[in-house]
Amino acid sequence: xxxxxxxxxxxxGMMAIAVVLFAFVAxxxxxxxxxxxIPAEYKTMKNPQKATPDLLNVGKMAYAKSCKSCxxxxxxxxxxxxxxxxxxxxxxxxxxxxxxxDGEIYFQSFIGRDDMPNFEKKIPELEDRWAIVNYIRTLx
Amino acid sequence: xxxxTLFITLLLLISTFAFAQEDSTGxxxxxxPVRSPFESGYLIDAQTTVIPNAHTLEFVIQHKxxxxxxxxxxxxxxxxxxxxIRLGLNYxxxxxxxxxxxxxxxxxxxxxxxxxxIFEQTRKNTRPIAVALFGNVAFDGRNETAFESGMVRIAxxxxxxxxxxxxxxxxxxxxxxxxxxxxxxxxxxxLSFTHYxxxxxxxxxxxxxxxxxxxxxxxxxGSIIFNYDNPLKIKKxxxxxxxxxxxxxxxxxxxxxxxxxxxxxxxxxxxxSILPQDNMMWNQNDFFAGxxxxxxxxxxxxxx
Numbered sequence: 001x002x003x004x005x006x007x008x009x010x011x012x013g014m015m016a017i018a019v020v021l022f023a024f025v026a027x028x029x030x031x032x033x034x035x036x037x038i039p040a041e042y043k044t045m046k047n048p049q050k051a052t053p054d055l056l057n058v059g060k061m062a063y064a065k066s067c068k069s070c071x072x073x074x075x076x077x078x079x080x081x082x083x084x085x086x087x088x089x090x091x092x093x094x095x096x097x098x099x100x101x102d103g104e105i106y107f108q109s110f111i112g113r114d115d116m117p118n119f120e121k122k123i124p125e126l127e128d129r130w131a132i133v134n135y136i137r138t139l140x
Numbered sequence: 141x142x143x144x145t146l147f148i149t150l151l152l153l154i155s156t157f158a159f160a161q162e163d164s165t166g167x168x169x170x171x172x173p174v175r176s177p178f179e180s181g182y183l184i185d186a187q188t189t190v191i192p193n194a195h196t197l198e199f200v201i202q203h204k205x206x207x208x209x210x211x212x213x214x215x216x217x218x219x220x221x222x223x224x225i226r227l228g229l230n231y232x233x234x235x236x237x238x239x240x241x242x243x244x245x246x247x248x249x250x251x252x253x254x255x256x257x258i259f260e261q262t263r264k265n266t267r268p269i270a271v272a273l274f275g276n277v278a279f280d281g282r283n284e285t286a287f288e289s290g291m292v293r294i295a296x297x298x299x300x301x302x303x304x305x306x307x308x309x310x311x312x313x314x315x316x317x318x319x320x321x322x323x324x325x326x327x328x329x330x331l332s333f334t335h336y337x338x339x340x341x342x343x344x345x346x347x348x349x350x351x352x353x354x355x356x357x358x359x360x361x362g363s364i365i366f367n368y369d370n371p372l373k374i375k376k377x378x379x380x381x382x383x384x385x386x387x388x389x390x391x392x393x394x395x396x397x398x399x400x401x402x403x404x405x406x407x408x409x410x411x412x413s414i415l416p417q418d419n420m421m422w423n424q425n426d427f428f429a430g431x432x433x434x435x436x437x438x439x440x441x442x443x444x
């Protein structure tokens with residue numbers, strides 16, 4: 001009985017220590033991302049793919065697999081993993097975001113930086129990447 | 141029968157190369173492979189024609205709980221004995237060719253496998269199907285005493301002989317043909333050959349099987365999946381007079397959720413084995429008699 005009590009208190013003690021330690025590693029507050037430095041070639045890059053219904057469907061499927069967990073189903077930046085990021089995720093509905101060129105959105109989406117990883121290997125086909133850019137355009 | 145099996149396999153291979161790759165004017169058509177006919181190289185207990193991109197490392201966790209037949213008393217098999225797990229690592233050194241290693245709890249097995257997607261289905265139907273070959277060699281890692289006290293019998297010998305390393309080895313090879321019919325339906329059929337170097341006297345060394353499986357996509361990330369493996373009763377390759385221990389078909393179905401780097405499948409399956417040769421040789425569970433277990437697969441990809 002005494003041993004069981006000691007084990008129980010030991011377990012509770014370990015959990016308390018873990019909670020305190022996690023408090024130091026878990027993000028306390030998300031920072032606002034600095035302005036993107038996008039190379040000129042991407043700013044003027046033309047989107048070679050038209051937003052046909054078929055390609056928008058491809059973009060929707062690929063968005064669900066690769067982007068939704070952080071950016072959310074509607075692109076509001078409220079996906080399941082969004083709160084664990086160090087940087088606040090902005091909404092795709094934001095007029096400032098949608099005012100960018102397709103090439104700028106391409107650079108941010110697939111070249112990436114910091115919390116936003118590079119997706120070139122995960123989405124190797126150019127057509128699929130542009131399909132995602134076209135789908136993101138529909139989320140405004 | 142072995143000759144017949146080989147002939148059918150070769151015929152299927154040759155016929156798949158015969159699909160036209162030129163249009164009616166004789167101009168070569170540049171056609172790309174279809175997107176994601178399946179979300180992973182695994183489909184419950186089966187392999188798909190899908191191989192991740194070149195230079196991708198895949199970690200696989202395949203787990204089956206015990207049988208659900210005791211109901212709530214062991215929480216539908218979750219607390220039951222007889223669970224099984226396989227941990228596997230696969231790597232894709234070149235496009236459409238994958239090698240892998242795995243460890244399975246049942247029989248303390250270690251397996252090495254390879255998969256080659258000979259060609260993929262294309263978007264403009266210049267190749268209407270995908271064809272893949274999968275091969276697996278497994279080593280039973282149990283102590284010698286697990287094999288009839290260190291003695292085994294060979295069909296040609298009257299007396300038991302001493303156990304040798306080769307007696308631990310079993311093989312599975314499969315030809316897989318798949319087609320993505322549309323964005324929500326993909327189906328596969330397969331023909332397999334299983335061989336155990338050493339086996340109990342009431343069993344057969346060889347089994348030929350047919351396989352049928354597929355997925356029904358119900359959302360961008362979710363699919364209903366199913367698999368059916370049927371070991372065939374072929375008298376010519378059987379060493380038995382009666383079909384007393386013929387393995388039962390493995391029926392399974394479940395649900396799959398996928399992301400760009402993960403596939404998660406939860407399912408119910410008749411067999412408690414995980415290695416395909418074990419599924420084809422040992423399954424005595426009848427799915428429709430309520431003998432099945434809950435299981436899950438998790439795959440994780442890293443690109444290099």
